[in-house]
Amino acid sequence: EVRLVESGAGLVQPGGSLRLSCAASGFTFSSYSMNWVRQAPGKGLEWISYISASSTSIYYGDSVRGRFTISRDNAKNSLFLQMNSLRADDTAVYFCARGLRSLDQWGQGTLVTVSS
Amino acid sequence: QSALTQPASVSGSPGQSITISCTGTSSDVGGFNFVSWYQHHPGKAPKLMISDVSVRPSGVSNRFSGSKSGNTASLTISGLQAEDEADYYCSSYTSSSTWVFGGGTKLTVL
Numbered sequence: 001e002v003r004l005v006e007s008g009a010g011l012v013q014p015g016g017s018l019r020l021s022c023a024a025s026g027f028t029f030s031s032y033s034m035n036w037v038r039q040a041p042g043k044g045l046e047w048i049s050y051i052s053a054s055s056t057s058i059y060y061g062d063s064v065r066g067r068f069t070i071s072r073d074n075a076k077n078s079l080f081l082q083m084n085s086l087r088a089d090d091t092a093v094y095f096c097a098r099g100l101r102s103l104d105q106w107g108q109g110t111l112v113t114v115s116s
Numbered sequence: 117q118s119a120l121t122q123p124a125s126v127s128g129s130p131g132q133s134i135t136i137s138c139t140g141t142s143s144d145v146g147g148f149n150f151v152s153w154y155q156h157h158p159g160k161a162p163k164l165m166i167s168d169v170s171v172r173p174s175g176v177s178n179r180f181s182g183s184k185s186g187n188t189a190s191l192t193i194s195g196l197q198a199e200d201e202a203d204y205y206c207s208s209y210t211s212s213s214t215w216v217f218g219g220g221t222k223l224t225v226l
């Protein structure tokens with residue numbers, strides 16, 4: 001069974017940093033591209049970052065480029081999102097999701113709250 | 117990158133069919149056959165319902181179908197059932213090597 005489990009949620013002050021993790025199991029993690037998608041309270045889904053299977057291609061959405069960094073450790077079947085210079089509008093549930101042209105497996109999400 | 121345009125809400129009675137539209141531009145929906153649709157019950161993980169415009173993943177009911185014409189993609193659900201009530205999102209690959217979602221459509225089964 002494919003499983004994606006996000007962790008690292010929490011409350012952080014504006015300007016602070018947080019690192020999210022996504023533990024993958026049930027498939028050959030090193031063979032798949034991965035993404036982070038978020039959903040702010042009461043809002044829709046927003047794609048924020050992509051990383052290819054071997055980390056050779058990385059892309060970001062405009063709202064997080066320059067502040068967030070996606071990475072992965074294929075030996076540990078893990079995906080990461082380093083979030084710096086956090087703002088109130090980064091408050092959201094963050095999902096990790098597997099895929100390239102479409103996202104066929106998703107985690108349950110982890111809540112990040114940016115507030116003073 | 118602007119979000120793709122979806123109706124905020126649609127509704128239908130059990131057994132009926134509904135269609136949700138997703139309008140983009142030639143830089144996303146119209147330029148690539150990489151449109152996908154997701155079903156999201158709040159508090160749960162989103163579920164892929166359609167990939168590559170019209171491909172139904174294994175395990176997804178054949179009541180769900182997708183299509184595209186120009187810059188607009190569509191999701192049709194036939195034979196509406198109570199469990200279809202959820203939020204639906206379209207998504208497309210873009211010419212900027214990024215992905216963009218629609219604003220989401222809340223489906224109500226009356």
